[in-house]
């Protein structure tokens with residue numbers, strides 16, 4: 001049997017118009033294609049929202065058939081440090097561009113570069129301005145030294161909205177002959193939180209179970225609790241029903257295989273998102289405070305189950 005290509009790669013945008021969301025960014029990049037020129041760029045934003053895709057699509061549109069020759073992709077976190085800047089980049093940047101007038105070096109995860117490497121990069125960027133443009137991609141632009149930021153046009157990518165993801169996911173489902181159950185997409189939006197890579201991966205994993213993709217399969221493959229399960233656990237604790245809340249916690253940990261950290265994060269999300277009639281604002285503040293405390297203990301290495309149970313016990317103090 002042929003190994004199936006991950007859908008995230010199979011459906012990586014080929015052209016700028018296929019990059020969903022980020023409309024202003026796409027428009028600016030398209031104007032660079034029209035002018036056949038581009039400044040140095042810095043793409044910042046969280047994971048899986050189209051930074052690499054936009055860089056690759058931009059280069060494909062600029063260089064067409066000469067794309068391979070004129071585009072160099074490096075991952076700063078694999079090849080961390082100063083040598084990669086000194087050697088690989090220089091070798092590539094030094095030679096003349098094949099077709100167009102310039103080449104593009106795409107440096108992924110550039111916030112992983114050490115300070116020294118960034119300083120070296122800064123000089124390299126200057127030296128090869130005639131032949132080379134740089135696109136740096138990072139999760140946090142604050143980790144990029146100021147002199148580099150000022151040499152780049154900065155684009156901040158946003159997590160995608162549900163309706164932006166919807167069309168693309170439906171398109172993929174259709175091409176792959178996958179049937180989407182009624183609440184499947186809502187569940188995918190909930191677990192992926194604007195991360196398109198995660199959304200597509202969850203869709204593929206659910207589909208690989210065979211049959212229709214449903215709310216249940218989505219939550220199962222992503223080891224997430226359904227929001228209502230978490231809500232129910234919170235409400236049980238707030239009603240003082242400790243044993244029932246604890247049983248539900250056990251189900252999440254042992255039957256759904258969730259990690260303590262995942263439960264904690266979802267607890268936080270549901271408390272913050274609760275309506276006033278579910279949890280009053282005053283109580284909400286106190287609960288967030290408790291979550292903060294127990295999250296810290298868990299990160300410090302305390303036993304997850306004990307900490308989560310203790311957290312539920314703390315919640316019981318707010319019994320009406």
Ligand SMILES: Nc1ncnc2c1ncn2[C@@H]1O[C@H](COP(=O)(O)OP(=O)(O)OP(=O)(O)O)[C@@H](O)[C@H]1O
Nearest residue numbers: 008011012019020047048049050051052053196197
């Ligand atoms: N805006 C988008 N439009 C269309 N597809 C997208 C978008 N963002 C992500 N994807 C899908 O998710 C995959 C991963 O996206 P991409 O590599 O562009 O993410 P990234 O922002 O570079 O993330 P990271 O910070 O982890 O490198 C793509 O191959 C594509 O299938």
Ligand SMILES: [Mg+2]
Nearest residue numbers: 051052108137
């Ligand atoms: Mg990337």
